[in-house]
Amino acid sequence: MTAEPINLHPSHHPLNPQTGARRVDVVVVGAGFGGMYATYRFREMGFRVQGFEAGGDVGGVWYWNRYPGARVDLPSIDYSFSFSPEIEQEWTWSEQFAAQPELLKYINFVADRLDLRRHIQFKTRVTRAVWDEARKLWTVTTDRGDTYEATYCIMATGPLSIPKDPEIPGIDRFKGQLLRAAKWPHQPVGFAGKRVGVIGTGSTGIQIVQEVGKEAGELFVFQRTPSFTMPMRNEVLEPDYVAEVKRNYASIRESARNSAVGGVRPQSTRAFFSVTPRQRQQLLEDAWKNGGLAMLGTFSDLLANPEANEHVAEFVRGKIGETVKDPVTAEKLKPRGYPIFARRPCLDSSYYETFNRPNVHLKDCIADPIVEITERGVKTQAGEVELDVLIFATGYDGLTGALLAFDIVGRDGRTMNEKWKDGARSHLGLMMEGFPNLFMTTGPNGPAALANIIRISEHDVDWIAAAMTHMEENGLSTIEPTAQAEQAWMDLVYALSQRTLLTKAKTWYVGANVKDKPQGLTLFTGGFLKYREHCAAAVQGGYRDFVFERAQQALAA
Known part of the structure; x- marks a missing residue:
């Protein structure tokens, strides 16, 4: 297993003398499968990328979940990256369903092979992300007191990353050894x-x-x-x-x-x-x-x-x-x-x-x-x-927990917590009206927990990369979905949810495991292929469900 990386300050990014912030093109929050691929993909596109990860190394849930018996429930050959034929040939799985040590070894192999760690600051939590309307960028603050400015902000926080203790009194009183599966x-x-x-x-x-x-x-x-x-x-x-x-x-x-x-x-x-x-x-x-x-x-x-x-x-x-x-x-x-x-x-x-x-x-x-x-x-x-x-072994504040665990402030000072007070809402599970240039991978309104998360992550990052390329080629500074498109997507998500028995159990899928959390199935239940088709149609339609800006002038795509 790769030794835990030393956290070096990413001083290679230029410092803005007016604000004291370091300037990058893309901030990626999270270094699980989605964050790793996002870091690689955007770097290969020529962007200056800065990643942040609360854990001490790459791996996301597999970095934290080291409990006895931890093992993937999808075939290993399926639960692995597909974007690199070279990695596919170089890596060999030993079991049909890999155990956590082998999964983490694979994740470290990919990070080493692609030299990803130099773009990621570990043991660092993002505490705040604020949209600067005048300058068309995100200002991102970390728990280390550092500030970064980025044109694009990618939330690769995953659907299961905020562990949840049981709601039982007296937890702090226990004098024996208390262990949490997720930590x-x-x-x-x-x-x-x-x-x-x-x-x-x-x-x-x-x-x-x-x-x-x-x-x-x-x-x-x-x-x-x-x-x-x-x-x-x-x-x-x-x-x-x-x-x-x-x-x-x-x-x-x-x-x-x-x-x-x-x-x-x-x-x-x-x-x-x-x-x-x-x-x-x-x-x-x-x-x-x-x-x-x-x-x-x-x-x-x-x-x-x-x-x-x-x-x-x-x-x-x-x-x-x-x-x-x-x-x-x-x-x-x-x-x-x-x-x-x-x-x-x-x-x-x-x-x-x-x-x-x-x-x-x-x-x-x-x-x-x-x-x-x-x-x-x-x-x-x-x-x-x-x-x-x-x-x-009491699970997570699933789907929305990680995104609501810190302050995200969009256009006109509107916070993500305000927008999602009645439940998660977005367009395609990828973007939200009122939050320009903010993207999500495996978002709570996509197929997130209902399909192979690595295929979803790769698809989402590729879709985001295409949108960013479209913007760069056309001199556009911001992208966000229209309120009408967002509502139409949520109407579809709701309509599909009424056809499935998934709503008939009290699960983290519907938010039932967290006290006072809005209840409801916000996942897209139409299947991964149909989800891909919807996302592709948004592009093929000329991004008509999105609003772009060039300088201070709003444009319809």
Whole structure:
């Protein structure tokens, strides 16, 4: 793994003697997959780029999430950059679903290969970004007290980057070791012989439980809402297969870009009730056996037809009953009350099997709610569970959290917090009316959490790069969408959301996991390919949904 970089002051950028700010063309906030590609792409276009990253190195969520069992839930060959054929050939994945150490090694390899770190200031948070209407630029301030001026501001902050503690009183009182999945220590953590508690049973909690359960003296899993999880069936990748992939990367990437999920997961046009019960059962058994997210792609209408969805949910509940030996525990682990796949689909290697271990105990927080965290552990209505280690796997303030975590002030002093007080709104998930030259990658009104985030990031950066090229070639100083275009896009997002069962679960998709957050599904649910088509149409239409400025004169494109 690459050593943590030294933070050098980017003094190569010219200093504005009037303002004391350093002048660049592009500021990029975030150094995950989106921020890395943005930094590379805009640098190659000849722009002066300055990136900022709160972490100590590149990687975004994979820099922070070092918890035991952390692993990607998409195939590694899919969850990787496609813009560089050279990197595709030079890098070799070892597993079908890469673990966090290998993912971070890949990310560091890309950063080294493309010499990205010299453009990024690490351990630095952007605290404020203000639009200067007179000078047509963004003034960006950091927590180091530095100020930068940039023509373009790129928010590559990602949909999952602001961790959220559970809303339980007494967290600061706990005297044992408190660990947060999203800010895991960089040094190894041992659990042998210890009494360990895990709060949170989403994707992260599932990955942690199945690993810690093997080592802990006793493990207590505090579950409020059980998740549906399916077997990953991870495999070591054989050299012959890797060679095949490398020969065929171009067609693999093209298939991914032209799919609804931005990836290579099999998808069917087959409606659930279009085949006989025997055939349906066999298809589900095959999907369970093959592993991964195959089941989600087995039928085309699982997020549209409640009856079909319930059949598949019951199939998975049956598998839980077959796996977990104690029928009472099995019943508590069976999700009910929301559609399968309406919460983030989870993959595991031995989650349900873990509850067959005598040292692992399921604590049902619906029947026996948590009252508080104490000095010694977790107190429920039934009593106190004493712990040596307490792990929070309680997710993020998703989609909007990172963008609302600092002050973004647009035209006429209007803040992003004001604009989004009733929920995120933008045009194409890429730009907002009233915030010129401010772009988002994997924004909350695009397909963000519902498709391959690396394909989305690459698409978004390429779209932004095309818009910037259009401006440079035509002597234009600003771009922003019209209010009418923004409203039309949000109307479409809302209309599509009414057709999906994703709205039927209380998830971070709809903001239900954060107190007082506006509720609603603001994601584009029409699929990645349709999203690409909408974005392409905006360009092919001559940017008619955008307003440009040349000097002080507003122009219609």
